[in-house]
Amino acid sequence: MTERLFEGADWDFHTLQRITDACEEVALKDLGLDVYPNQIEVITAEQMLDAYSSVGMPLFYKHWSFGKHFAFHEASYRKGLMGLAYEIVINSSPCISYLMEENTATMQTLVIAHAAFGHNHFFKNNYLFKQWTDADGILDYLDFAKNYVMQCEERYGRTEVERTLDAAHALMSHGIDRYPGKKKLDLRAEEKRAGRRRQHEEEVFNDLWRTVPAGKSKTRSALSIERRRKLLGLPQENLLYFLEKSAPRLAPWQRELLRIVRHIAQYFYPQSQTKVMNEGTATYVHYRIMTQLHQQGRITDGNFLEFLGSHTNVVFQPEFDDPRFSGFNPYALGFAVMQDIERIVTRPEDEDREWFPDIAGKNDVMGVLRDVWANYRDESFIAQFLSPKLMRHFRMFHLHDDPEERAGIRVDAIHDERGFRRVRRELARQHDVGYIDANIEVVDVDLSGDRRLILHHHVIKGSQLNETDAKRVLQHLADLWTYDVALIEVDANDKVLREYVVSPRPIAAAVA
Amino acid sequence: MPIHIIDRRLNPGGKSLENRQRFLRRAKSLVQGAVKKTSQERDIKDVLEGGEVTIPLDGMHEPRFRREGGTRDMVLPGNKKFIEGDYLQRSGQGSAKDSGPGEGDSEDAFRFVLSRDEFVDLFLDDLELPDLAKRKIAQTESEGIQRAGYTTSGSPANISVSRTVKLALARRIALKRPRKDEIEELEAAIAACTDEDEREVLLAQLEKLKAKSKRIPFIDPIDIRYRRFETVPRPVAQAVMFCLMDVSGSMSEHMKDLAKRFYMLLYVFLKRRYKHVEIVFIRHTDRAEEVDEQTFFYGPASGGTLVSSALQAMHEIVRERFNPADWNIYAAQASDGDNSYSDGELTGMLLTDKILPVCQFFAYLEVGESGGSAFDLSDSSLWSLYERLRNSGAPLSMRKVSERSEIFPVFHDLFQRRETSQEKAAP
Numbered sequence: 001m002t003e004r005l006f007e008g009a010d011w012d013f014h015t016l017q018r019i020t021d022a023c024e025e026v027a028l029k030d031l032g033l034d035v036y037p038n039q040i041e042v043i044t045a046e047q048m049l050d051a052y053s054s055v056g057m058p059l060f061y062k063h064w065s066f067g068k069h070f071a072f073h074e075a076s077y078r079k080g081l082m083g084l085a086y087e088i089v090i091n092s093s094p095c096i097s098y099l100m101e102e103n104t105a106t107m108q109t110l111v112i113a114h115a116a117f118g119h120n121h122f123f124k125n126n127y128l129f130k131q132w133t134d135a136d137g138i139l140d141y142l143d144f145a146k147n148y149v150m151q152c153e154e155r156y157g158r159t160e161v162e163r164t165l166d167a168a169h170a171l172m173s174h175g176i177d178r179y180p181g182k183k184k185l186d187l188r189a190e191e192k193r194a195g196r197r198r199q200h201e202e203e204v205f206n207d208l209w210r211t212v213p214a215g216k217s218k219t220r221s222a223l224s225i226e227r228r229r230k231l232l233g234l235p236q237e238n239l240l241y242f243l244e245k246s247a248p249r250l251a252p253w254q255r256e257l258l259r260i261v262r263h264i265a266q267y268f269y270p271q272s273q274t275k276v277m278n279e280g281t282a283t284y285v286h287y288r289i290m291t292q293l294h295q296q297g298r299i300t301d302g303n304f305l306e307f308l309g310s311h312t313n314v315v316f317q318p319e320f321d322d323p324r325f326s327g328f329n330p331y332a333l334g335f336a337v338m339q340d341i342e343r344i345v346t347r348p349e350d351e352d353r354e355w356f357p358d359i360a361g362k363n364d365v366m367g368v369l370r371d372v373w374a375n376y377r378d379e380s381f382i383a384q385f386l387s388p389k390l391m392r393h394f395r396m397f398h399l400h401d402d403p404e405e406r407a408g409i410r411v412d413a414i415h416d417e418r419g420f421r422r423v424r425r426e427l428a429r430q431h432d433v434g435y436i437d438a439n440i441e442v443v444d445v446d447l448s449g450d451r452r453l454i455l456h457h458h459v460i461k462g463s464q465l466n467e468t469d470a471k472r473v474l475q476h477l478a479d480l481w482t483y484d485v486a487l488i489e490v491d492a493n494d495k496v497l498r499e500y501v502v503s504p505r506p507i508a509a510a511v512a
Numbered sequence: 513m514p515i516h517i518i519d520r521r522l523n524p525g526g527k528s529l530e531n532r533q534r535f536l537r538r539a540k541s542l543v544q545g546a547v548k549k550t551s552q553e554r555d556i557k558d559v560l561e562g563g564e565v566t567i568p569l570d571g572m573h574e575p576r577f578r579r580e581g582g583t584r585d586m587v588l589p590g591n592k593k594f595i596e597g598d599y600l601q602r603s604g605q606g607s608a609k610d611s612g613p614g615e616g617d618s619e620d621a622f623r624f625v626l627s628r629d630e631f632v633d634l635f636l637d638d639l640e641l642p643d644l645a646k647r648k649i650a651q652t653e654s655e656g657i658q659r660a661g662y663t664t665s666g667s668p669a670n671i672s673v674s675r676t677v678k679l680a681l682a683r684r685i686a687l688k689r690p691r692k693d694e695i696e697e698l699e700a701a702i703a704a705c706t707d708e709d710e711r712e713v714l715l716a717q718l719e720k721l722k723a724k725s726k727r728i729p730f731i732d733p734i735d736i737r738y739r740r741f742e743t744v745p746r747p748v749a750q751a752v753m754f755c756l757m758d759v760s761g762s763m764s765e766h767m768k769d770l771a772k773r774f775y776m777l778l779y780v781f782l783k784r785r786y787k788h789v790e791i792v793f794i795r796h797t798d799r800a801e802e803v804d805e806q807t808f809f810y811g812p813a814s815g816g817t818l819v820s821s822a823l824q825a826m827h828e829i830v831r832e833r834f835n836p837a838d839w840n841i842y843a844a845q846a847s848d849g850d851n852s853y854s855d856g857e858l859t860g861m862l863l864t865d866k867i868l869p870v871c872q873f874f875a876y877l878e879v880g881e882s883g884g885s886a887f888d889l890s891d892s893s894l895w896s897l898y899e900r901l902r903n904s905g906a907p908l909s910m911r912k913v914s915e916r917s918e919i920f921p922v923f924h925d926l927f928q929r930r931e932t933s934q935e936k937a938a939p
Contacts, residue, residue: 013517013519016517017515017517020515020517021515024515037515037516038515038516039515039516039518040515040516040517040518041517041518041519041520042517042518042519042520042521043520043521044521044525046525047520047521047523047525047527049528050525050527050528053528053531054527054528054531062530062531062534063531063534064531064534064535064537064538065535065574066528066531066535067528067530067531067532067533067534067535067536068535068539068572068574070528070531070532070535071532071535071624071625072624074624074625075564075623075624075625078625094516098520101521162538166574169574170574170575170576172576173576173577174577317589318590319588319589319590320588320589320590321590322590325588325590328587328589394589394590395589395590395591395592396587396588396589396591397587397588397591397594398585398586398587399584399585399586399587399588399600400583400584400585401583401584401585401586401602402583403581403582403583404583407599408599408600408601408602409599409600409602410597410598410599410600411594411595411596411597411598411599411600412585412596413596414591414594414595414596415591416595416596418596419596423587426585426586426587427587429585430585430586430587437577438577438578438579440577457577459582460582461582461583461584461585462581462582462583463579463580463581463582463583463584464579464580464581464582465577465578465579465580466578466579466580468575469575469576469577469578470575470577470578472573472575473575473576473577476575
């Protein structure tokens with residue numbers, strides 16, 4: 001019989017090493033995973049709280065809002081309202097996993113299998129992460145960002161920097177490129193470019209250029225609207241990018257700060273689109289690894305039962321009328337679909353053959369799953385792989401709530417033959433960031449007039465912006481733009497529903 | 513594939529400390545308001561323990577573009593009896609919570625825990641002893657340490673590694689100490705060398721290099737530098753606070769409680785903000801005695817009332833120990849305002865002639881019964897006496913307190929930081 005990895009709940013660093021080696025063996029040989037090198041770090045609860053408040057990153061620039069989150073988490077943790085995560089894993093190379101010191105040996109095994117192999121494989125192979133994140137460069141970039149912000153604070157004063165960052169944070173959710181550009185993001189080069197850009201500006205600065213008379217070939221009025229919009233790259237949905245490039249009165253360092261916030265938002269963009277898949281993958285991987293280790297006799301029955309206990313908690317899905325219900329649990333949904341794919345690939349029924357002709361009975365579970373993990377995001381994953389059997393299992397139904405409808409909320413579809421496809425489409429849409437985030441874009445700038453910036457919010461299904469928040473965000477936007485900003489909410493028929501106009505606060509104008 | 517397992521638990525904690533302080537600084541006025549509000553409901557000892565405060569989230573809100581309203585579609589698990597086309601009645605709240613990505617920031621108040629130090633600091637932040645003018649350098653306790661370059665001798669704890677290594681490097685280069693890779697290169701050359709004669713030459717060369725590197729040490733004692741510190745005197749303003757408390761029979765338990773709370777606060781304030789403030793406790797009935805803080809706050813006493821006895825005691829102590837030329841002198845007196853009729857004149861005289869001229873600030877706190885309606889009817893004998901003095905320009909601050917919750921506001925009021933003290937008169 002193979003040697004046990006550990007006995008009881010205690011562990012030390014040799015145990016962790018043995019556990020990791022065992023997990024790695026299963027992950028690489030049996031599951032055929034492809035992972036970044038692993039770095040496993042053991043931390044205390046307090047350090048976990050620290051990590052929470054800086055969006056899980058090991059280093060980050062200083063800002064009061066992180067302190068606020070820290071105070072909030074700390075208060076609820078101390079009161080026992082909130083448990084801490086067992087681990088945090090960072091999409092970087094090497095892939096860093098933080099383990100809590102309180103975890104028992106079984107939990108550490110679970111967490112290592114989950115984070116260091118499950119999430120790690122997903123980070124390295126999923127197309128969104130490949131496209132949008134630069135795992136090699138992120139830690140260096142964060143270090144650069146931290147120092148850059150610190151230098152700015154020294155040079156331009158903390159209040160100024162804080163004001164810019166506040167504004168940038170408010171616009172963070174709209175500082176993302178949603179469509180891949182020509183170039184892959186290279187964060188290491190970013191850092192060098194920032195320095196070079198500044199140097200270049202200093203070198204070529206020559207006040208004489210101001211006095212050179214403009215050619216008469218193009219007058220302003222000659223610029224057609226189309227041409228102007230093209231020059232400014234409009235319409236533009238990445239508000240931070242637009243401000244960085246086109247805001248007339250920002251100082252170079254302010255542009256660089258916007259750029260930093262934008263890059264960080266972009267780095268997290270894939271994570272928000274793959275919650276279900278990411279957690280599903282990690283949960284499926286830890287389940288496979290733990291089962292395998294148990295079968296090999298390297299984990300005792302008792303420890304395995306402990307594992308099953310926490311595993312069951314993680315994948316628990318309360319029903320809609322349960323007080324604990326707060327939407328679909330990404331772990332539960334992701335894990336269920338992954339297991340279902342395994343079933344379809346190995347033991348398909350007639351229904352599955354009809355719904356999933358490509359994979360039903362293909363027998364290569366890991367091959368299929370690896371392909372799924374690499375090429376889908378939540379929305380397409382659900383749209384493609386949620387099976388009728390699973391919809392019946394979760395007893396899913398689709399509610400349509402139209403405030404105009406007097407009779408109440410309509411049940412639009414349920415888990416029956418007529419409803420499968422509609423339920424599935426609707427659930428997929430719920431996981432589509434394109435639907436979740438407000439669709440706001442810069443459409444025009446009144447260059448010949450008062451330089452007013454004009455944005456449109458394309459209202460979907462009558463859901464408009466929260467007024468107080470919208471005004472505040474627009475205030476930040478106007479402060480950066482330094483002229484008036486107008487936001488117009490239009491519905492699908494271009495009917496104007498509402499218009500906001502905000503002027504910059506005087507102090508920001510004086511500073512720029 | 514190498515796996516690194518790292519123990520980070522020993523890393524210095526408090527990585528969020530700075531962010532937290534930034535947050536507190538930004539929310540300062542809000543937190544301060546909350547601290548004052550919280551402290552009114554609490555015992556003084558509890559106040560000093562810190563604790564949870566709640567601030568309105570509004571000022572610290574981080575806005576985002578959020579959508580709301582409109583038609584909503586949701587897919588939910590756990591269908592039991594619905595079939596397609598059913599209508600569900602809307603309940604007030606909506607039976608299902610929105611599963612959208614709204615942040616958990618929607619609560620309208622924000623609760624968090626302040627540490628003891630943070631709490632007291634915020635609590636005492638805008639307080640100050642007025643007119644701390646007479647500065648005199650005290651002989652003791654006033655030395656600070658400051659860096660003063662490098663020295664060739666000192667304690668091992670003060671070795672400056674960077675400076676030492678820099679000097680050692682310079683010396684090694686100057687004396688042409690052979691580098692490690694030079695020796696290695698030569699050794700490799702010897703190993704590769706086939707010619708016997710050349711080998712001899714190389715060996716001799718190696719021998720020479722080795723001898724030289726042995727002669728010239730990597731770090732020589734003459735390289736070693738120590739960080740030097742020197743002490744600098746720091747001027748300290750000397751101040752003394754006299755706490756005069758009436759403990760006579762006419763003071764009810766409630767009044768004594770109020771007075772003691774007030775002094776407790778004063779005590780904490782002084783201890784925390786002014787390291788060099790001496791505190792003298794005097795309690796009096798019909799005679800006065802100087803006591804230690806333990807007796808002052810907890811010792812029982814009872815008797816008649818002669819306010820002048822306390823003033824007399826204070827005057828004597830000032831004359832003996834605290835030369836008004838060197839000391840900033842403050843006094844705070846708490847009493848129910850009763851004084852024996854015959855004592856009024858003497859009290860007034862002592863105050864105007866002896867006490868007030870040497871005092872920077874004299875606070876009088878009159879404590880009354882809870883409810884305090886009778887309290888407003890007529891001024892007590894002491895109050896009217898002091899009022900008369902104040903109107904004639906004496907540096908007197910007077911407040912009345914009859915409820916526990918008034919202690920904090922009154923205290924703040926008395927020791928608020930002022931640009932110019934309007935109650936100050938020429939000493």
